[in-house]
Amino acid sequence: MNTSTLAPSTQDIRALRVSGSRLWQSLMDLAKIGGTEKGGVCRLALTELDGQGRDLFSQWAREAGCTIRVDAIGNIFARRAGADNTLPPVMTGSHIDTQPTGGKFDGNYGVLAGIEVLRTLNDAGVRTLAPLEVVVWTNEEGSRFVPVMMGSGVFVGAFTLEHALAQQDTEGVSVRDALKQIGYAGPLEAAHPVGAYFEAHIEQGPVLENHEKVIGVVQAALGQRWYDVTVQGMEAHAGPTPMELRKDALLASSALIAEVNRIAVDRKPHARGTVGFMEVFPNSRNVIPGRVKFSVDLRAPGDAQLTEMDAAIRAACERVAAENGVKIEIEQVVYFPPQPFNPKLVEAVRTNATDLGYSTMDCVSGAGHDAVYVARVAPAAMIFVPCADGISHNEIEDAEPEHLEAGCNVLLRAMLDSAGIAQ
Ligand SMILES: [Zn+2]
Numbered sequence: 001m002n003t004s005t006l007a008p009s010t011q012d013i014r015a016l017r018v019s020g021s022r023l024w025q026s027l028m029d030l031a032k033i034g035g036t037e038k039g040g041v042c043r044l045a046l047t048e049l050d051g052q053g054r055d056l057f058s059q060w061a062r063e064a065g066c067t068i069r070v071d072a073i074g075n076i077f078a079r080r081a082g083a084d085n086t087l088p089p090v091m092t093g094s095h096i097d098t099q100p101t102g103g104k105f106d107g108n109y110g111v112l113a114g115i116e117v118l119r120t121l122n123d124a125g126v127r128t129l130a131p132l133e134v135v136v137w138t139n140e141e142g143s144r145f146v147p148v149m150m151g152s153g154v155f156v157g158a159f160t161l162e163h164a165l166a167q168q169d170t171e172g173v174s175v176r177d178a179l180k181q182i183g184y185a186g187p188l189e190a191a192h193p194v195g196a197y198f199e200a201h202i203e204q205g206p207v208l209e210n211h212e213k214v215i216g217v218v219q220a221a222l223g224q225r226w227y228d229v230t231v232q233g234m235e236a237h238a239g240p241t242p243m244e245l246r247k248d249a250l251l252a253s254s255a256l257i258a259e260v261n262r263i264a265v266d267r268k269p270h271a272r273g274t275v276g277f278m279e280v281f282p283n284s285r286n287v288i289p290g291r292v293k294f295s296v297d298l299r300a301p302g303d304a305q306l307t308e309m310d311a312a313i314r315a316a317c318e319r320v321a322a323e324n325g326v327k328i329e330i331e332q333v334v335y336f337p338p339q340p341f342n343p344k345l346v347e348a349v350r351t352n353a354t355d356l357g358y359s360t361m362d363c364v365s366g367a368g369h370d371a372v373y374v375a376r377v378a379p380a381a382m383i384f385v386p387c388a389d390g391i392s393h394n395e396i397e398d399a400e401p402e403h404l405e406a407g408c409n410v411l412l413r414a415m416l417d418s419a420g421i422a423q
Pocket residue numbers: 094095106107140201369
């Protein structure tokens with residue numbers, strides 16, 4: 001070769017590594033915006049603090065040579081040009097909004113890992129064939145505004161832009177107005193094609209840590225069915241009413257809760273069954289409960305299994321109603337189909353992690369993520385890294401710098417594989 005500036009060789013590119021300390025510093029800097037006394041972050045979607053976080057992200061992306069575009073729901077796309085900009089971008093990112101008692105890593109890691117990938121490529125003078133994009137999705141958490149995963153949901157057409165913009169917080173402020181207030185109501189209306197999407201994320205569960213693995217190769221996101229259940233019995237005095245003459249709505253509910261658990265336990269290791277909310281009427285010490293409302297949350301990796309679980313809970317409702325002389329209504333209120341990730345991209349995560357010397361394990365995502373929506377319109381995959389004690393959505397959320405660095409190195413490799421190197 002006789003060019004004066006040599007493009008990095010394949011060997012140079014295989015030797016590329018992100019800077020774990022730079023990534024960590026960015027995480028800590030972003031965490032100062034909305035930082036809480038207990039070491040967490042409270043940066044609710046579309047608040048002034050979210051605006052400040054977005055500004056800092058945008059500044060970092062510009063410094064990394066990106067052009068920034070914002071769409072009408074406030075998703076921020078930071079693009080690093082490739083050699084062939086007619087190709088759809090290889091995208092990565094996540095969200096920077098948090099729960100009220102959120103941590104420094106949920107979402108923020110995926111976004112800043114993307115920035116770190118760009119910085120690493122800039123330092124090494126690597127140009128990709130396809131452009132790269134780092135995205136900040138609006139309101140993933142759904143804490144101030146529902147629905148959750150709002151920005152990615154609009155992007156993939158899960159619901160309309162108008163529907164999302166019209167949602168209000170508890171003070172009556174709409175998404176539309178909140179976006180304007182922080183200056184992130186962008187002009188882009190149509191979604192653009194995505195060549196591939198990777199999202200790095202803390203696991204938010206204890207499995208990787210328990211197995212002492214560094215990289216979770218995420219096969220799929222669990223499908224979810226949420227229900228509202230109402231058990232109608234009869235309130236009566238706790239003293240004079242003999243046991244056989246009661247219609248105890250709470251006793252019937254407790255039988256159903258045990259069923260929810262059994263339905264999931266029978267389908268180990270990936271099925272889940274949870275009752276997390278309950279309202280007892282009249283909720284008085286010496287009154288037999290006449291009415292109980294509770295939630296049921298069933299999750300499974302395959303739709304056939306989830307359908308089977310749906311049938312099982314409905315059958316249990318009928319049986320428990322008959323056994324207890326109560327009326328039980330069950331209504332499905334949310335359905336997310338199981339979402340497999342793209343096999344080729346999943347394999348790229350695995351082989352690159354192994355090649356880099358990191359231990360891996362196959363896993364599923366029990367939680368929703370922006371990647372789950374993106375997978376509906378583009379090849380997508382996720383990279384999980386452990387978090388301390390599996391705790392997330394908590395101010396004490398924590399992760400090891402070397403695990404975050406490892407996930408980012410895998411992200412770098414996977415994105416380069418998808419984007420190609422410009423010669
Ligand atoms: Zn998240």
